[in-house]
Amino acid sequence: GDSVTQMEGPVTLSEEAFLTINCTYTATGYPSLFWYVQYPGEGLQLLLKATKADDKGSNKGFEATYRKETTSFHLEKGSVQVSDSAVYFCALSGGDGLTFGKGTHLIIQP
Amino acid sequence: GAVVSQHPSWVICKSGTSVKIECRSLDFQATTMFWYRQFPKQSLMLMATSNEGSKATYEQGVEKDKFLINHASLTLSTLTVTSAHPEDSSFYICSATGGSIPYEQYFGPGTRLTVT
Numbered sequence: 001g002d003s004v005t006q007m008e009g010p011v012t013l014s015e016e017a018f019l020t021i022n023c024t025y026t027a028t029g030y031p032s033l034f035w036y037v038q039y040p041g042e043g044l045q046l047l048l049k050a051t052k053a054d055d056k057g058s059n060k061g062f063e064a065t066y067r068k069e070t071t072s073f074h075l076e077k078g079s080v081q082v083s084d085s086a087v088y089f090c091a092l093s094g095g096d097g098l099t100f101g102k103g104t105h106l107i108i109q110p
Numbered sequence: 111g112a113v114v115s116q117h118p119s120w121v122i123c124k125s126g127t128s129v130k131i132e133c134r135s136l137d138f139q140a141t142t143m144f145w146y147r148q149f150p151k152q153s154l155m156l157m158a159t160s161n162e163g164s165k166a167t168y169e170q171g172v173e174k175d176k177f178l179i180n181h182a183s184l185t186l187s188t189l190t191v192t193s194a195h196p197e198d199s200s201f202y203i204c205s206a207t208g209g210s211i212p213y214e215q216y217f218g219p220g221t222r223l224t225v226t
Contacts, residue, residue: 032153043156043159044156044205046153093150093152093153094151096148096150097148097219098203098217103215
């Protein structure tokens with residue numbers, strides 16, 4: 001079945017550092033790929049998405065590129081802020097429902 | 111641990127009728143439950159957030175009179191789609207927080223609703 005593997009946290013960085021959160025997936029067919037962010041006490045919010053190979057999703061300075069050859073969708077940001085502290089989930093959807101990674105808790109220190 | 115169930119897993123109903131979907135946390139007390147809607151291969155769309163014993167908070171654009179949410183206990187939340195129409199056909203997913211890890215969110219398997 002489908003699966004998503006993402007790096008475990010917590011990941012602690014200083015403000016303005018470069019961020020990479022790795023995500024790899026296993027799926028049949030051509031799934032859509034997503035990154036979600038969850039702030040404390042809130043529901044998931046879609047951060048960015050890509051629906052086909054080589055698509056790049058971007059939002060709020062975050063980027064991820066759909067790499068079919070490496071089955072990856074790594075999340076990157078050039079300069080993180082304290083307000084980026086949250087839990088980030090990588091997910092895929094091949095149809096109904098989504099398959100999520102376990103989440104990566106990101107902590108940004110001033 | 112931290113299992114969330116949904117019932118039914120799929121349902122077909124006629125236009126104009128109402129259908130109730132249950133979301134249960136089986137082995138933990140869910141202080142907060144979320145309801146999402148998802149179209150095939152598309153993102154989750156958060157519909158509402160419910161805390162046990164209080165009224166649900168609906169996202170902008172979600173009709174609270176159409177999608178009734180009740181979170182009567184720490185293990186059960188229900189979503190009732192009232193006067194369903196074909197455009198309400200979708201995949202509905204609930205999730206819950208309140209387990210031992212504060213930020214972890216546990217997802218139900220989803221309910222496929224088809225309105226004919």
